[in-house]
Amino acid sequence: MSAVTLSNPSSSYYTSSTDYKPVKLSPLNLTNLPKLAPTEEGKRLAAYAAVDANISDSSKVIGIGSGSTVPYVVERIVQQGAALNEERVFIPTGFQSKELIVKNNLVLGDVDQYPTIDVTIDGADEVDNNLNAVKGGGACHLREKVLAEAAKIFVIVADERKNSKLLGTSWTQGVPIEVAPFAYAKVLKNVAKLGSTKPALRMGIKKAGPVVTDNGNFLIDAPFGESYYRDPKELLMRIKMLTGVVEVGLFCGMAKAAYFGYSNGSVLIRSADGTISEQSSI
Ligand SMILES: O=C(CO)[C@H](O)[C@H](O)COP(=O)(O)O
Numbered sequence: 001m002s003a004v005t006l007s008n009p010s011s012s013y014y015t016s017s018t019d020y021k022p023v024k025l026s027p028l029n030l031t032n033l034p035k036l037a038p039t040e041e042g043k044r045l046a047a048y049a050a051v052d053a054n055i056s057d058s059s060k061v062i063g064i065g066s067g068s069t070v071p072y073v074v075e076r077i078v079q080q081g082a083a084l085n086e087e088r089v090f091i092p093t094g095f096q097s098k099e100l101i102v103k104n105n106l107v108l109g110d111v112d113q114y115p116t117i118d119v120t121i122d123g124a125d126e127v128d129n130n131l132n133a134v135k136g137g138g139a140c141h142l143r144e145k146v147l148a149e150a151a152k153i154f155v156i157v158a159d160e161r162k163n164s165k166l167l168g169t170s171w172t173q174g175v176p177i178e179v180a181p182f183a184y185a186k187v188l189k190n191v192a193k194l195g196s197t198k199p200a201l202r203m204g205i206k207k208a209g210p211v212v213t214d215n216g217n218f219l220i221d222a223p224f225g226e227s228y229y230r231d232p233k234e235l236l237m238r239i240k241m242l243t244g245v246v247e248v249g250l251f252c253g254m255a256k257a258a259y260f261g262y263s264n265g266s267v268l269i270r271s272a273d274g275t276i277s278e279q280s281s282i
Contacts (some may be wrong), residue, residue: 003053010077013033015136015208017179019177021276021277022081022268022276022277022278023276023277023278024277024278024279025265025277025278025279026279027279027282028045028048028049028267028279028280028281028282029281029282030045030048030281030282031193031254031262031280031282038263039161039263040158040196041154041265042115042159042160042260042261042262042263043068043069043072043110043157043158043159043260043261043262043263044072044261044266045072045120045266045267046069046157046158046159046259046260046267047069047070047072047075047076047157047259047261047280048072048076049259049261049267049269049279050073050121050155050157050257050259051073051077051080051121052076053074053251053257053269054119054121054153054155054256054257055080055121056104056117057084057189058082059088059119060076060088060089060091060118061089061091061109061114061116061118062087062088062090062117062118062119062120062121063091063093063111063115063117063119063120063121063122063147063150063151063154064090064092064093064097064100064101064120065089065093065097065120065121065122065123065140065144065147065272066093066094066096066097066122066123066126066138066140066144067096067122067124067263068138069123069125069137069157069158069159070096070097070100070121070122070123070157071119072157073157074100074104074106075102076103077120078106078107079105079205082188085106085107086107087108088106088107089108089109089113089114089170089269090106090107090108090109090184091109091110091111091114091117091120091147092108092143093122093140093143093144093147094136094138094139094143094144094214094249096140096146100208109261111146111150113146115150116150116152116157116190117150117151117152117174117183118152118153119151119153119154119155119203120136120147120148120150120151120153120155121152121154121155121156121157121271122144122147122148122154122155122156123135123138123157123158124156124158124162124172124251124258125137125162125176125249126162126164126167126168126169126170126171126251126275127156127158127162127164127255127258127260127270128164128165128167128229128232129162129165129166129270130259131156131253131255131258131270131272132167132232132233132251132253133156133167133176133184133212133250133251133255133258134167134171134176134249134251135176135248135249135250135251135256136175136176136177136178136219137171137176137249139176139178139202139211139213139214139219140214141176141215141247141248141249141251142178142215142217142247143215144251145251145254146233146253148178148205148254148255150180150256152231153256154254154259155203155253155255155256155257155259156255156257156258156259157259157261158258158259158260158261159186159260159261159263160260160261160262160263160268161230162260163258163260166226167229167232167250168223168224168225168226168229169226171222171250173201173221173223174196174200174221174222174223174224175196175222175223175224175235175239175248175249175250176202176219176220176221176238176249177191177219177220177222177239177245177247177248177249178213178217178218178219178222178245178246178248179216179217179218179220179244179245179246179248180217180218180244180246181210181212181217181218181220183243184201184210184218184220184244184251186243186244187220187242187243187245187265188200188220190242191222191239191242193222194238194239194242195224195225196222196223196224196226197223197224198223199220199221199222199223199226200220200221201217201218201219201220202218202220202221207236210270215246217246224260231236233250233252233253233254236248236252253272255272256271256272257269257270257271257272258270265278265280265281266280266281267279267281
């Protein structure tokens, strides 16, 4: 992979800010890695950059999130070496990440044993300019939120398609809401009253009937108009107050940073303190 520096990125490409002045970080050295399709390349870049910057020798309890970018997170952690990883415990956010941990011979733990996690790295469906995220496209957001909240450092990794100014721009299927099964019809009515356009029970593919989460619950996808996404925290609180709702896939004010991998070989890093950094790769 050749070194790419985005010398003059269009501001709207990355951020709504017109005075886009990224801090340039030293390049990621990724020589001798197999070539991937462009989007996969972006996911791998984001994951590797996030692991390198956030998982150090002193990170002993690590939360592993869900989604298509997370296998690259585990791949990079494994590359840190068996000696370091033998001293670590890995906490999964669901079936997929549990499998990743076990198949890579990492030590499996759970959040009830380790209610304080050093670092959790997770994917997202969409992230806005203020690091608010929609999660739950993979139906794991209850455990994901517990692990994000338990973590001293919570970091999001994704490819460039997830980088938005405002939630609801690219992720149009709505806010994922985990609900107690017997209450789903009532919650559907009540999210509609809150202003959701066409909320729907998420149905299984290759399974008759609704998606059932790892916690035995159902999911509602509740789309909202643009104005609601301008204050995602308010929207989160209003949905969370509905009786029967177990957890809402809006993560507000939780992430320390989001790493977006671009198919041109660069990573954009948005931090909670407002810093925007850019890392190329060689
Ligand atoms: O929140 C999630 C699961 O609940 C995932 O992190 C999110 O859906 C991203 O998945 P992918 O990388 O496969 O698009």
